[in-house]
Amino acid sequence: MDNSKIDAIKEFFTKDRFATNMGAQVDWVNDGCAECSLVIADGHKNAGGAVQGGAIFTLADFAFAVAANSLGKMTVSVNNSISFISASKGKRLIAKATRLSGSKRLCFYNVSITDDTGVLIADMSVTGYIKDIDMPF
DSSP states (O other): OOHHHHHHHHHTTTTOOOHHHHOOOEEETTEEEEEEEEEEOOBOOTTTTTTTHHHHHHHHHHHHHHHHTSOOOOOOOEEHHHHHHHOOOOOOEEEEEEEEEEEEEEEEEEEEEEESOOOEEEEEEEEEEEEEEEOOO
């Protein structure tokens, strides 16, 4: 994937205000795969002091969106299943979205969420619906 397309994808996803206001950022994207990250702040923590599940889910869903839409057609998630595996001891969360398979209308992704210490925090399976709408990049 050329740098101008990657830049256009990153620019497009700055409009995902919920995820970006939370601090999610696109680190890299390439042909249906993406990595996004989030620096953990106090505002991401629950009453018990761990990263809130909704913050982890949002980062994973954002990584899926970047990866799936990078292929050129608007794609939305229709089913997400997440397993929370471990509490983060790190300072940053990293979500890696990988395309497993797909057809004309459906795609299947795995998103693994680790922290900067290498611990697996959560794992998400996503089914996406591919619309007949071209992306602007």
